[in-house]
Amino acid sequence: MNRISQASAVLLALYLPFATSECLAGPTTVGAPLSTPAMPVPAAQKSVLIDLARAGTRLVAVGERGMVLLSDDNGQSWRQASVPVSVSLTAVQFVDAQKGWAVGHAGVVLATRDGGEHWTLQLDGARAAQLELDAAKADQATAANPDDALVRVQNAERLVADGADKPFLALEFIDAQHGLIVGAYGLALWTADGGATWQSLMGHIANPNGMHLYAISHQGPRWFLAGEQGYLARSDDDAVSFSQLESPYEGSFFTLQSRADGALLVGGLRGNAFISNDGGASFQHLSVPMPISFNDATRLAGGQVLLVNQGGALFLSAEQTGAALQPLGKPLGKPVSSVIEAADGSLIVAGFTGLQRIAQPSTAASE
Structure with missing residues (x-):
């Protein structure tokens, strides 16, 4: 880890x-x-x-x-x-x-x-760690790379030994039954029954260094993850598996959001924000007037995406604004998380x- x-x-x-x-x-x-x-x-x-x-x-x-x-x-x-x-x-x-x-x-x-x-309470960290250990051991017998499988088991054993101390940081439910939760050290679990049971997805996400996962977004069967050190991943099979994307930035990403036109926005450290119009295959840098980290983004009723940074400044991304984020009002002058x-x-x-x-x-x- x-x-x-x-x-x-x-x-x-x-x-x-x-x-x-x-x-x-x-x-x-x-x-x-x-x-x-x-x-x-x-x-x-x-x-x-x-x-x-x-x-x-x-x-x-x-x-x-x-x-x-x-x-x-x-x-x-x-x-x-x-x-x-x-x-x-x-x-x-x-x-x-x-x-x-x-x-x-x-x-x-x-x-x-x-x-x-x-x-x-549906789940806690001790049970989540045990789910990953059980999944790692079950996959070990059929793994294409035995060394990688062994490392996964060893990491899972450390999770279990640590106890219930790892945080989940993001979730995305698409309906009352199906949802994904992710967190520190690459924790990722999926439910198909509203949380009655959970399945570890850590072995199905290309995250070899166990990067912390901070944000989730989805567009139909296509899902996206964002995390520390520029980590980005995409699933084209409705969250069954994730492949790592080429990242436009080495700093951490803290928020993901899709506009109504399908454009994907990602924001993170030092005011770095990017937009992709091709499902994450490429990213264009969004011009931002202040180098303050973005913490969250939400899609408004009109389809635009609104981003907020740690200084409480709001920025709007609309289809007609191109490669720039438009400030909305005056900065609040205090830390904002959501x-x-x-x-x-x-x-x-x-x-x-x-x-x-x-x-x-x-x-x-x-x-």
Whole structure:
């Protein structure tokens, strides 16, 4: 397994604000947060929130120590949901107004069937590691390269020995049954039954150095992964297997998003962003006026892609803008980890200082 690079450590520090106590601790210290429900927090909307999602018209935010917040008025007010763990949550997604998943520290996968009101634990890091070890041993007997197969088994054994300490960092469900989750050291698991069971995909993804995987995107049967040190991969068989792509950049990528016209955007360290109009076969650099790392991107109702950087600056990519990103409003001047469009067209951002609603994205921002 590779060591976490300096650039990746910066991202982990941003996305995983309690990595020292939850993710990087040994197995003896992770158990308590896995069995302790998230505590109610006063003014929770001002806490560290890491990711955002839409559940129909409802907004859902996830963050530190198992916090899940819900808003039914387009982000004007928030309330805390019931969550069975107190590990920090790094990503959340819904496939409709009721069914959703969240992932986070200690290999946690949570599911909800009531729009985020209540959550159940589907998977933890110890079980995820065991799934990879079982898969590695099963594939070893028929592997074309015995040496590579042995290395995979040894890496899986180390995952098991480490315990539930590896974070998941991204997820992508295409419906209520089928979804992919990825994370640190190349962790990747697939479900075809809504999370009732999981299958390790680590042996089917060309990621020999175990790069951390930070983002997922899909266009029909074609899937994309992005991660540290410029790692990019594509699947042409509906996530059965992934081949590594030639990368336009050696720094880490933290976000992937597709425009309505099919163009794929990828963004990462130092404000580097690229666009591909041929399914990742080639990439064109997008001109950005500031070298600040991109953390997240979302597709707006109009089909454009909106990217946000660590300084809270928003940039729009539309079909007619070519190889440039257009600034949207003034930078917020604070770290932002996620952005999403509410049902009324306002924008919601999440970060270290909590949640903020941008009522008129083109002109002004209001708390």
